[in-house]
Amino acid sequence: MAGHGGSKKVIYAALAGNLAIALTKFAAAFFTGSSAMLSEGVHSLVDTGNGGLLLYGMRRAARPPDRTHPLGYGRELYFWSFIVALLVFAVGAGVSFYEGVIHIMAPEPVANAEVTYIVLALSFLFEGSSWLVALKEFRREKGKQGWLRAVQSSKDPSVYTVLFEDSAALLGLIVAFAGILASELLEMPELDGAASIGIGLILGATAAFLARESKGLLIGEPASPEVQRQVLAIAQHDPAVQRANGVLTVHMGPTEIVAGLSIEFEDHLTAPEIEACVERLEAKLKEEMPEITRLFVKPQTSGTWEKRRKLIETASDPALD
Numbered sequence: 001m002a003g004h005g006g007s008k009k010v011i012y013a014a015l016a017g018n019l020a021i022a023l024t025k026f027a028a029a030f031f032t033g034s035s036a037m038l039s040e041g042v043h044s045l046v047d048t049g050n051g052g053l054l055l056y057g058m059r060r061a062a063r064p065p066d067r068t069h070p071l072g073y074g075r076e077l078y079f080w081s082f083i084v085a086l087l088v089f090a091v092g093a094g095v096s097f098y099e100g101v102i103h104i105m106a107p108e109p110v111a112n113a114e115v116t117y118i119v120l121a122l123s124f125l126f127e128g129s130s131w132l133v134a135l136k137e138f139r140r141e142k143g144k145q146g147w148l149r150a151v152q153s154s155k156d157p158s159v160y161t162v163l164f165e166d167s168a169a170l171l172g173l174i175v176a177f178a179g180i181l182a183s184e185l186l187e188m189p190e191l192d193g194a195a196s197i198g199i200g201l202i203l204g205a206t207a208a209f210l211a212r213e214s215k216g217l218l219i220g221e222p223a224s225p226e227v228q229r230q231v232l233a234i235a236q237h238d239p240a241v242q243r244a245n246g247v248l249t250v251h252m253g254p255t256e257i258v259a260g261l262s263i264e265f266e267d268h269l270t271a272p273e274i275e276a277c278v279e280r281l282e283a284k285l286k287e288e289m290p291e292i293t294r295l296f297v298k299p300q301t302s303g304t305w306e307k308r309r310k311l312i313e314t315a316s317d318p319a320l321d
Contacts, residue, residue, distance in 0.1 A: 007158040008058065010134045014162045015051040017130040018044045018169075021123045028119040034110045035103035036176040036195040037119070039096035043172055043203060044123075046092040047165050050084040054158050057081065061253050071294060074253020075218060081157040082214035088165065089207030096200035103193030109183070110192055116180055124173050131166035138163050153224065156254035157214055168206040172199040223249035223257045223291075231292065234284050235261055240277035242266050245305035258294040259285075262305045274299065 025041035028034070057080030065072040110116060138159050142150030151160050179195020182188070222228070228247050235244035245262040252258055261281070265274055278297050285292045 007137070007156060008055065010137050010159055010162050011051045011054050013133040014130045014166060015048060015055075017126045018048040018051065021126050022048055024119050025123065028115055032110050032112050032116050033108055034113075034116055034176075034180055035099045035193050036179045036199065037116055039099050039196040039199045040120075040123070040172055040176050042095045042099075043092050043169060043199065046087055047169060050087060050165065051162070053080045053084055053087075054161065058158065071252055071258060072256055074251075074256040077253060078157065078214060078217040081161055082211060082218055084161060085207050085211035085214055088168075088203055088210065093200045093203035093207060096196050096203060100193040100196030100198075100200060103196060104190045107189035107193065109187075109189045110180055113180060113184055117177070120173055120177050120180075124170065127166060127169045127173065131163070131170060134159060134163040134166055151213060155217065155221065155251045157210075157217060160213075161210055164206050164210060168202050171202050175199055175202065217251065220250045223251060223259075227257065227289070227291070230289060231259055231261070231285065234288065235263060235281055238277055238280060238284075240266055240269055240273060240280075243302055245300060245302050246309060252293070255291045256293045257291050258296075259292050260296045260298065262298050262300045264301055265299055 022041055022044035025037055025044055029038040029041050054077075057077040060076035060080075061074050063073045063076075138150070141154065141156070141159060145153065154160055175195050175198045179191050179198070183191040183195075228249060231247050231249070232244045235241055235247075241263055243264040245264060247262070248260040250258050265277065269277070281297065282295050285295060
């Protein structure tokens with residue numbers, strides 16, 4: 001898991017900022033009675049806990065394979081990313097929505113609103129700093145891909161999870177400011193509760209998106225087409241291989257890929273020669289593509305491979321669902 005240096009930097013920055021912001025928001029909510037500010041405090045506290053869970057997931061995922069988990073623990077990160085999405089929805093969005101409804105049913109004017117504005121401004125500054133760190137790291141990872149495409153193809157949820165959480169936090173701060181200001185100017189304290197509901201909706205949408213992406217990784221997503229082409233090119237280059245038919249891959253972690261190669265060997269080869277070829281392929285892949293942590297080779301004719309490939313493509317056709 002050596003490639004997680006940038007991810008950890010992003011999470012540490014978010015952790016430090018969110019903890020300080022959460023304490024400040026709770027203090028402001030206590031002195032002002034603002035529902036939106038209380039929702040924002042809960043949101044920042046949830047984000048703080050989520051950062052800790054992502055770090056825990058990284059540490060667990062870095063453990064080496066053992067007898068009970070022969071393919072390693074890489075998917076621990078995906079599991080904890082999914083838990084983070086559930087917490088954003090259940091705690092962050094749920095509490096914000098509840099607080100908003102209660103405040104609309106029993107509205108109370110915000111006291112010491114000036115304190116609230118100062119806290120919101122400071123929170124926006126700190127949250128924005130964390131957001132910029134996450135944005136810089138994500139832009140470095142995405143390359144020339146579009147933003148949505150980069151998230152959908154990413155196998156490391158830690159960076160984009162923090163980026164989306166910080167983005168939701170910034171939007172929530174804007175909504176909280178607008179709700180508190182409108183409740184003061186229009187003398188309608190219900191608008192403070194409405195802002196809390198708006199924050200809950202933002203968190204709910206963010207959680208749904210993160211859960212969807214984490215679910216795909218947890219179930220198992222293939223390596224990129226470029227990685228698959230590179231594996232096939234290496235296999236095809238070996239003199240004992242008549243044809244590298246195809247490869248099935250699955251990510252066990254951001255930098256851990258299990259690959260299954262379908263190969264048609266030269267007809268004259270003996271069993272020891274085939275075994276030697278497989279060992280050469282494993283050594284070559286380990287040298288040039290260290291992210292391929294496990295390789296399985298299946299001797300197979302190209303005709304048999306094509307039949308099974310078409311079955312897989314048919315099963316994954318959305319029109320048949």
